[in-house]
Amino acid sequence: MKMRKILQQNGVDMFSGAQVERVVVDKGRVSGVRVNGREIKAKTVLSNANIKSTVLKLVGEENLTPDFVQQTKDIRLSGSSCQVYIGIKSGEEIPFITDLLFCSTADHFTSEELCDLRTKSRTFSFYYPKTRPHLKNAGFTIVSSNNARWQDWQALSEEEYEVEKNALIERTVSHLEKYIPDVRGKIDHLEASTPRTFNFYTQQMQGASFGTKFEGLDVSMKLSEHVPGLYHAGSVGIIMSGWLGTVNYGVITANKMAEYLHEVNAK
Ligand SMILES: Cc1cc2nc3c(=O)[nH]c(=O)nc-3n(C[C@H](O)[C@H](O)[C@H](O)COP(=O)(O)OP(=O)(O)OC[C@H]3O[C@@H](n4cnc5c(N)ncnc54)[C@H](O)[C@@H]3O)c2cc1C
Structure with a gap:
C-alpha cells in the first residue's frame, strides 16, 4: 500500500x-x-x-x-518448492521450539531425496505472536517448506494432483507431531502450494522460486x-x-x- x-x-x-x-x-x-x-x-x-x-x-x-x-x-532455471500453510486455532497456543527447524526422517541425505515428490525432508518456520507484537490478535502459524521438481508435479492429472497435495499435507502434519504431539487438534487451516501454484501466480517458468x-x-x-x-x-x-x-x-x-x-x- x-x-x-x-x-x-x-x-x-x-x-x-x-x-x-x-x-x-x-x-x-x-x-x-x-x-x-x-x-x-x-x-x-x-x-x-x-x-x-x-x-x-x-x-x-x-x-x-x-x-x-x-x-x-x-x-x-532455479529449483522450485512446496509449502504447507498451517493455521492454529484462535486461542490455542503452541510451545516455543525455534524459528526455523530443518528436519528429515530420511535414512540418508541425498540431493535426490531432498527434491523427491514424497521427500521426508522439510523446513518448518514457526511464527509466534511475540514476533509480531504490532498485531493485536496475532496467532500462531507454521509454514513448512520442501524442495520440489516441476516435472513431478506437472505430470499429475487434476485428480492425482489433489491426492498428492493432500498426501503432502498429511505427511507434513505427521512430521510436525514429532515436535508438537498434540498439534493436530489445534489446527484450523491447512493449505498447500506446489511448483504449479508458483507458475500459475507468478508465471515463473517451471514454478522457479x-x-x-x-x-x-x-x-x-x-x-x-x-x-x-x-x-x-x-x-x-x-x-x-x-x-x-x-x-x-x-x-x-x-x-x-x-x-x-x-x-x-x-x-
Ligand atoms: C515460497 C517462496 C519463498 C521465498 N522466500 C524468500 C525469502 O524468504 N527471501 C527472499 O529473499 N526471497 C524469497 N523467495 C524468492 C523471491 O520471492 C523471488 O526471488 C522474488 O519474488 C522474485 O522477484 P521477481 O520480480 O524476479 O519475480 P516475481 O516476484 O515472480 O514477479 C514477477 C511478476 O511478473 C508478473 N508477470 C509475469 N509475466 C507477466 C506477463 N506476461 N504480463 C504481466 N505480468 C507478468 C507476475 O504476475 C509477477 O507478479 C521465495 C520464493 C518462494 C516461491
Missing part, C-alpha cells in the same frame, strides 16, 4: 490483471507492449517476468540473433544491447535473486533506463 501511494504521487498509472502478451519491437527497437490485445506505446520497457520467457516468448526469436537466443535457451541460475544475469544485462529500450530486472542468479536482490537490481536497471531516456529525449 505504501509503495502504491508513493508511485501514484509520482504519476504512475497502475493496472492489475494486465497480461503482457508481447513486447513490440519496431525496426530493432522497443516501441511498446501488447496487453490484453491493446497496444501501449512506450520508449522504454522494463520486464521483471522470468528472463527466459521475456526473451523467448515476449520478444520472440525472430527479433534476436541466433546466438543470443541460444544463450537464453541455455540458462538453467528464484528465477534463474547465475548465467541469466548476462542475458538480462545485455538485453538492451539486442533490443534498445528493453530492460529486465528480476531474479537472475544468487546476487540478483530473492526480494532484496530483485529490488537492488531494479534500482540499477532504473538508472540505466533513465540514461537511455535522457539520450532518446535529447535527440
Whole structure:
C-alpha cells in the first residue's frame, strides 16, 4: 500500500490483471507492449517476468540473433518448492521450539531425496505472536517448506494432483507431531502450494522460486544491447535473486533506463 501511494504521487498509472502478451519491437527497437490485445506505446520497457520467457516468448526469436537466443535457451532455471500453510486455532497456543527447524526422517541425505515428490525432508518456520507484537490478535502459524521438481508435479492429472497435495499435507502434519504431539487438534487451516501454484501466480517458468541460475544475469544485462529500450530486472542468479536482490537490481536497471531516456529525449 505504501509503495502504491508513493508511485501514484509520482504519476504512475497502475493496472492489475494486465497480461503482457508481447513486447513490440519496431525496426530493432522497443516501441511498446501488447496487453490484453491493446497496444501501449512506450520508449522504454522494463520486464521483471522470468528472463527466459521475456526473451523467448515476449520478444520472440525472430527479433534476436541466433546466438543470443541460444544463450537464453541455455540458462538453467532455479529449483522450485512446496509449502504447507498451517493455521492454529484462535486461542490455542503452541510451545516455543525455534524459528526455523530443518528436519528429515530420511535414512540418508541425498540431493535426490531432498527434491523427491514424497521427500521426508522439510523446513518448518514457526511464527509466534511475540514476533509480531504490532498485531493485536496475532496467532500462531507454521509454514513448512520442501524442495520440489516441476516435472513431478506437472505430470499429475487434476485428480492425482489433489491426492498428492493432500498426501503432502498429511505427511507434513505427521512430521510436525514429532515436535508438537498434540498439534493436530489445534489446527484450523491447512493449505498447500506446489511448483504449479508458483507458475500459475507468478508465471515463473517451471514454478522457479528464484528465477534463474547465475548465467541469466548476462542475458538480462545485455538485453538492451539486442533490443534498445528493453530492460529486465528480476531474479537472475544468487546476487540478483530473492526480494532484496530483485529490488537492488531494479534500482540499477532504473538508472540505466533513465540514461537511455535522457539520450532518446535529447535527440
Ligand atoms: C515460497 C517462496 C519463498 C521465498 N522466500 C524468500 C525469502 O524468504 N527471501 C527472499 O529473499 N526471497 C524469497 N523467495 C524468492 C523471491 O520471492 C523471488 O526471488 C522474488 O519474488 C522474485 O522477484 P521477481 O520480480 O524476479 O519475480 P516475481 O516476484 O515472480 O514477479 C514477477 C511478476 O511478473 C508478473 N508477470 C509475469 N509475466 C507477466 C506477463 N506476461 N504480463 C504481466 N505480468 C507478468 C507476475 O504476475 C509477477 O507478479 C521465495 C520464493 C518462494 C516461491
